[in-house]
Amino acid sequence: xxxxxxxxxxxxxxxxxxxxxxxxxxxxxxxxxxxxxxxxxxxxxxxxxxxxxxxxxxxxxxxxxxxxxxxxxxxxxxxxxxxxxxxxxxxxxxxxxxxxxxxxxxxxxxxxxxxxxxxxxxxxxxxxxxxxxxxxxxxxxxxxxxxxxxxxxxxxxxxxxxxxxxxxxxxxxxxxxxxxxxxxxxxxxxxxxxxxxxxxxxxxxxxxxxxxxxxxxxxxxxxxxxxxxxxxxxxxxxxxxxxxxxxxxxxxxxxxxxxxx
Numbered sequence: 450x451x452x453x454x455x456x457x458x459x460x461x462x463x464x465x466x467x468x469x470x471x472x473x474x475x476x477x478x479x480x481x482x483x484x485x486x487x488x489x490x491x492x493x494x495x496x497x498x499x500x501x502x503x504x505x506x507x508x509x510x511x512x513x514x515x516x517x518x519x520x521x522x523x524x525x526x527x528x529x530x531x532x533x534x535x536x537x538x539x540x541x542x543x544x545x546x547x548x549x550x551x552x553x554x555x556x557x558x559x560x561x562x563x564x565x566x567x568x569x570x571x572x573x574x575x576x577x578x579x580x581x582x583x584x585x586x587x588x589x590x591x592x593x594x595x596x597x598x599x600x601x602x603x604x605x606x607x608x609x610x611x612x613x614x615x616x617x618x619x620x621x622x623x624x625x626x627x628x629x630x631x632x633x634x635x636x637x638x639x640x641x642x643x644x645x646x647x648x649x650x651x652x653x654x655x656x657x658x659x660x661x662x663x664x665x666x667x668x669x670x671x672x673x674x675x676x677x678x679x680x681x682x683x684x685x686x687x688x689x690x691x692x693x694x695x696x697x698x699x700x701x702x703x704x705x706x707x708x709x710x
Contacts, residue, residue, distance in 0.1 A: 451518045451519040452477040452478060452479055452480075452518045452519065453478050453479060453480045453482075453517065453518070453519050453520075453612060453613060453645050454477065454478040454501065454515075454516075454517060454524075454613065454645075454647075455476075455477045455478075455514075455515070455516050455517070455518055456474050456475055456476050456477075456501075456513065456514070456515050456516075457475050457513050457514050457516075458473050458474070458475055458512055458513035458514075459471060459473070459474040459475070459500070459510065459512070459513035459514065459515060460472055460473055460474070460510070460511040460512045460513055461496065461500055461505065461508045461509065461510055461511065462508065462509050462511050463507055463508055463509075464507060464509075468668075468669065469511065469669055470493055470496045470508065470669055471493050471496055471497060471500065471669050472668075472669045472670045473512075473513070473670070474497065474513070474670075474671050475513075475671070476664060476671060476674060478613075478645060478647065479645070480519060480612065480645055481643065481644075481645055482645055482646070482661050482662065483636075483639060483645075483646040483648065483659060483660045483661045483662075484645075484646065484647050484648065484660055484661065484662050484663075484664060485648045485649075485650060485655075485656035485657075485659060485660035485662070485663045485664070485677070486498065486647065486648070486649050486650075486663075486664045486666060487650055487651065487652070487653050487656050487663060487664070487665055487666065487692065488651065488665060488666035488667055488692075489651055489667075489692075490651065491668075492666040492667050492668065492669070493666045493667075493668070493669040493670070494649050494650075494651075494666045495617050495618065495649055496508070496669075497649075497666065498532070498615050498617045498647060498649045499617070500515060501515060501530070501615060501647065502526065502530060502532050502615055503526070504532070517529070520612075524613075525558075527554050527557065527558045527608075527609045527611065528558040528559075528609045528610070528611060529611055529612055529613065530611045530612065530613040530614070530615060531554075531605075531606030531607050531608075531609070531611040531613075531614050531615070532606060532614075532615040532616075532617065533599070533602050533603050533606050533614070533615070533616045533617065533619040534602075534617050534618070534619065535617060535618035535619060535621055535622050536622055537595050537596075537598035537599040537601075537602055537622065537623075538590065538595075538598065540598070540599070540601075540602030540605070540606075541590040541598060541601060541602060541605070542590075543589065543590050543591060544589075545589075546586065546587055546588065546589060547570075547574070547585050547586055547587075547588050547589070547590065547593075547601055548567055548570050548571075548585075548586030548587060550601075550605050551569075551570035551573055551574065551586075551601065551604050551605045551608050552566035552567045552569065552570040552608070553566070553605075553608075554605060554606075554608040554609045555569040555570065555608040555609055557609070558609035559609055559610070566608075567586065569608060570586060570604070570608065571583065571586060573604035573607065573608060574586065574601070574604055576604070576638065576641075577600040577601065577603055577604045577634060577638070578600065578634070579593075579597060579600060579601065579604075580597075585601075595622065595623055595627070596623055596627035596630065596631065599619060599620075599623065599627075599631055600631070600634065602619075603619075603631075603634065603635065603638065607638065607642060607644070610642070611644065612644060612645055613644065613645045613646070613647065614635070614638075614639060614644050614645070614646050614647070615647045615649070616635060616646070616647070616648050616649060617649045618649055618650060618651070619631065619635070619648075619649075620632055620650070620652075620655070621650070621651065621652070628655075632655055632658070632659055635648070635659070636659055646659075646660075648660060652696075653681070653692050653693060653696050654696060656677065657677050657678075657680075657681045660677045661676065661677060662674060662675060662676055662677060662680075663675065663676075663677045663680040663681075665680070665686060665688065665689045665692070667686075667688040672686045672688050672689065673685055673686040673688075673689050681693065
């Protein structure tokens with residue numbers, strides 16, 4: 450099967466930094482796959498996500514490539530990939546109504562009228578379990594909780610039916626209960642909407658529950674990648690073992706259902 454996303458020997462540097470932010474990264478992501486990229490702060494995992502999304506304006510690619518083999522062209526934000534960030538507030542414009550923000554991506558990339566795009570937005574607000582979705586279309590971001598804003602941000606990110614959803618620490622700013630609900634929501638949407646997932650996290654327990662494969666980043670390098678169960682049960686790299694040793698018991702990770710945060 451042709452890979453959806455492929456990085457080959459990708460190295461990226463930032464101005465005035467002595468070491469590259471990403472060093473010789475090579476990986477493939479198959480259509481429909483769920484990949485978790487894990488590592489501590491400064492490991493390069495978010496830089497990797499932003500490189501895929503072309504959101505590193507100060508960064509310079511020193512070598513290697515990022516390609517989209519199954520597309521046969523460069524990927525477009527919105528229609529080919531959507532991104533959700535750590536801070537729910539940063540995903541949304543505080544002065545625009547929720548309906549406008551979710552509908553905009555659908556209108557722009559799916560060539561819909563505003564009426565058609567608003568219908569898409571309403572359907573998505575229902576899918577992400579926003580209470581009273583019709584009223585929510587006319588509301589503003591500050592009128593929702595942090596968990597609800599993250600749900601709305603996810604709706605906006607998938608409004609144009611992208612092939613890939615990139616979630617960059619999308620749950621780490623939320624409390625444990627809400628975090629588990631958002632993870633469950635992402636997992637459900639990726640399955641029902643037939644998307645591919647790149648899930649960036651420092652939490653190896655969440656990664657082990659959500660992902661088909663786990664990629665481990667350390668100091669800008671991809672030190673280990675493999676099936677999630679294998680990475681957890683039999684880590685090969687000392688850094689991966691360190692992450693496992695210093696984490697809570699994986700069996701204690703929250704597993705809940707129901708309720709909209």
